[in-house]
Amino acid sequence: MSAVRQQQSTGTQQRTITIRNPITGESVGTVPRHTADDVIAAVERARAAQKHWAETPFRDRAAIFKRFHDLILQDQDAIMDVIQAESGKSRRDAFVEIFALACAARYYAYHGWKHIRPRRIRGGIPLRARAKVVYRPVGVVGIIGPWNFPLLLTVDDAIPALLAGNGVVIKPASLTPLSAIWAREKLIECGLPEGLIQVVTGPGGEVGNALIDHVDYLMFTGSTEIGRKVAERAAGRLIRYSMELGGKNAMIVLADANIKHAAIAAAEGAFNNCGQVCINWERVYVEAKIYDQFVSELIEQTKKLRLGTGKEFDYDLGSLISREQLEKVEEHVRDAVEKGAKVLVGGRPRPELGPYFYEPTVLAGVTPDMLVHSEETFGPVLSVYKVESADEAIRLANDSRYGLNAAIFTRRRRYGERLATRVDAGTVSVNDTQLGWITLHGPMGGFKESGVGRRHGPEGIRKYTEPQTIATNLTNFQIGSFETALSINRRMIGFLTLLLKLWRRIPFLR
Ligand code: NAD
Numbered sequence: 001m002s003a004v005r006q007q008q009s010t011g012t013q014q015r016t017i018t019i020r021n022p023i024t025g026e027s028v029g030t031v032p033r034h035t036a037d038d039v040i041a042a043v044e045r046a047r048a049a050q051k052h053w054a055e056t057p058f059r060d061r062a063a064i065f066k067r068f069h070d071l072i073l074q075d076q077d078a079i080m081d082v083i084q085a086e087s088g089k090s091r092r093d094a095f096v097e098i099f100a101l102a103c104a105a106r107y108y109a110y111h112g113w114k115h116i117r118p119r120r121i122r123g124g125i126p127l128r129a130r131a132k133v134v135y136r137p138v139g140v141v142g143i144i145g146p147w148n149f150p151l152l153l154t155v156d157d158a159i160p161a162l163l164a165g166n167g168v169v170i171k172p173a174s175l176t177p178l179s180a181i182w183a184r185e186k187l188i189e190c191g192l193p194e195g196l197i198q199v200v201t202g203p204g205g206e207v208g209n210a211l212i213d214h215v216d217y218l219m220f221t222g223s224t225e226i227g228r229k230v231a232e233r234a235a236g237r238l239i240r241y242s243m244e245l246g247g248k249n250a251m252i253v254l255a256d257a258n259i260k261h262a263a264i265a266a267a268e269g270a271f272n273n274c275g276q277v278c279i280n281w282e283r284v285y286v287e288a289k290i291y292d293q294f295v296s297e298l299i300e301q302t303k304k305l306r307l308g309t310g311k312e313f314d315y316d317l318g319s320l321i322s323r324e325q326l327e328k329v330e331e332h333v334r335d336a337v338e339k340g341a342k343v344l345v346g347g348r349p350r351p352e353l354g355p356y357f358y359e360p361t362v363l364a365g366v367t368p369d370m371l372v373h374s375e376e377t378f379g380p381v382l383s384v385y386k387v388e389s390a391d392e393a394i395r396l397a398n399d400s401r402y403g404l405n406a407a408i409f410t411r412r413r414r415y416g417e418r419l420a421t422r423v424d425a426g427t428v429s430v431n432d433t434q435l436g437w438i439t440l441h442g443p444m445g446g447f448k449e450s451g452v453g454r455r456h457g458p459e460g461i462r463k464y465t466e467p468q469t470i471a472t473n474l475t476n477f478q479i480g481s482f483e484t485a486l487s488i489n490r491r492m493i494g495f496l497t498l499l500l501k502l503w504r505r506i507p508f509l510r
Contacts, residue, residue, distance in 0.1 A: 017201060019178055022088035023309050023319050023354035029086070031177045031201040039169070039210035042198035046140045046167030049195030054137050054165040058117075061163050062109040067190040069105040072098055072183075079182055083151055084311065086176045088319035088356065091311055093273045097152040097179075100438065104156045107440035108461060112163045115458040116465055123471065126509050130472050135465035137165030138240070142215035144208050144230065146222045147321055148276040148378075150176035153244075155183045157219045158197065160461035169198040171211050173222075175321060177201045209233060217241065217464060221278075223376075224402075224449045231452065242453025242463055245446055246376045247278045247404030249425070250397035253294055254390055254416075255287040257409035261431065263297035265409065266382065269433030271305055271360040274317045275380035276325065278450075279405035279427070279434055282377055284384050285393040291386045295364070298384065299345045302360050307353055320356040320379060329358050329379035332372040336383075341365045341372070346380070374400060390419060398424045403447030405429075405436055424448065 015033040020026065032038070053061070072079060080094040087094075116135040123129035141161040145154040150172060158168045172180040181199050188194050200207050204226065212218055212233045218241040220230045227245045234241040251269065253262045270281040286294045308315035320326050326349065333347055346361030358380055366373050366383040373383070387393045397406060406425040410416040416430035426445045427436025437444055443454035453463055479486045486492065504510055 017174065017177075019086050019175070021085050022175075022321055022356055025355075029178050031181065034200045034202040034207050036206060036210035036213075038202075039200050039207055040214055042169050042200050043140050043142075043211070043214040045195040046169050046198050049193045050137070050140060050165070050167035053162075053167065053193060053196055056165075058113045058163070061165070062112065064187070064191045065105045065109040065159060065163065068187055068192075069102050069109065071186055071190055072105075073102055075186070079151060079179065081311065082178050082182050084309075084318070086178045087147065087150055087321060088309070088354070089273055090309070090315045090318035091313050092316060093318060095313075096272070097149050100149075100152050101155055103438060103440055104159050104456070107456075108160045108163050111441070112160060112461050115461050116164055121469075122509075123474075126503070128473060128475055130474060132470050134468050134470060135164070135462060136468055138464055138466055139216035140167040140169060140214075141217045141219060141464055142211040143168060143170045143219045144204070144211065144222065145170065145172050145180065147173035147176040148273060148278070150179035151183060153221045154180040155187075157221070157455055157460075160455075161217075161219070161464045162192070162196065164461050164464040166217075166464055167196045167198075169200060169211060169215060171200050171202075171204075171207050174201070174203055212239075213237065215239070219455075220244070227451075240463070242445070242455070243451045244278065244455060245404075245449060245451045246378075246402055247280075247446065247450050248282050248374060248376050248400045248402045249279055249405045250283040250285060250400070250423075251281045251407045252390070252393040252397060252409065252419075252423075253284060253286040253290070254393075254408065254410040255289040256411045257290070258411065258431075259290055259294050259297055262409040263294055263301050265407070265431075265433045266298050267301040267305065267360070269407070270382040271302070271317055271380045274320055274358070275329075275360070276321065276378050277434075278378075279437060281382055281407075281433075282372075283397070284382060285387045285396055286384060287390070287393070288386050288388055291384075295344065295362075295384055298362060298382075302345045302362055305360050307350060307357055307359065309354060317357075317360060317380065319354045320358055322356060325379060326356045326358060329377060329381060332370075332375070332377045332379070332381055333361060333363070336363055336366055336370045336372045339367065339370050341367075341370060341383075344384070376402070394419065394422050398422075401448055402450045404445075404450035405434070407431075407433060426450065426454070 016030040019029045083094040118134045123131045154170045221244040224245040227243045305316040307317045341363045342365045344362040346359035350357035360380040363383045403424040406423045407429040408416045420428035424447045429435040443457040443459040445451045445454035
């Protein structure tokens, strides 16, 4: 991949990893296979650059990300080529990464400051003290990303971390490191100090662990299983972390929904990126009254999806990322069929298109003993369930160890919004698929085993800071335990008790 130059290795080792196109098997680039020592050196480089960066006014930091926003739109063909080459996704799905990343750059460049600027707060004791909170950068943030959105799910989280005044070291997934390396080059082109952002490449165990051992905050996106290990390691150092993990997301279609709209949204929300999206639907609960109609519309919409590869926007679904992923999808469908589920559409690999292509698949008759019922498939497989009521749909949607994303389709929007508060998921859309993700002003993340912490919104930038309270005594006297006029003796306690009683009753002071 000529567009992507290798990031400089520290020279402590010469080994490289060849990145291959999952569809053709061709080499599309090489990256260093970094060691733990390389990671330590990368963290030190970021730490050295961060000192000056933390003193840079926010508006100067933001200017870089406004340029970055424009540059990724301008150079979109180049980055889509890189994303497609290393992930095998469709052009359309590659563009989604650019769209979402531009939104994150815009949001934090224009709104980030109001979440981290110093805030005056009420002093601890009226008339005696004033106080403020300042949000100081944590130092160096480590970002470990997955392969399903190689550009978005590395840089999206780096933007607020950098804007908050931190250095960043990114460890992209081993299969897809080229997009993050491309983005680093673009950020430097836009004016980001070179040392401030580092990309380290290599196996998760070695490089990822070394990163956790040396950064000041860890942002992890990936599976719940690895997330748990990462959390344990980070907890051992008492560094803070946030985790965006797996999902088994449910969509609910009520009897009064616009059936065609719901069916299109079900197919789009289940099969985009070939189902390899943490917030995609893997379950849809449909009220009995419209079940048959919805299912036939869903089948029709699913049949319209075009599988294939190319640099045009002719295809909806590209390839799965790897043999491992294909085998997981096949296992889930095979297991379901063997136990009595029915394939309504799809259900087959498509080797003539490429080794890891799989048809978008809709299953009915799925029962709790099947793998696909509760385990995350992370592929183009959607199970449809018939329910008797909204209450049953919500109960079943919540019956999962995950709680990432959900949707409710109904013509009664306010009712949908009320029901949403009963669904245990970090984002719930009413009459849409992934609106929660693109609602940058609000937090996005997981309940239960789908994550810890949030990205986006105020939480998505404040988490990269250490809030510090600065309280100033405006008087020259001290209340103490020694025998002075203001010592805490019986008389003073009586006075303080009276003050506390009054204080609770004064609205602008309490
Ligand atoms: P994964 O957990 O296998 O890997 C994620 C990252 O962790 C990779 O960079 C990997 O190299 C690294 N890693 C592996 N072992 C490690 C270790 N011991 N210590 C530190 N790092 C280690 O996930 P994946 O297969 O790349 O991605 C798919 C999963 O990610 C799915 O479960 C999906 O739901 C989840 N995901 C979640 C979100 C979200 O926002 N909640 C977004 C995308 C993907």
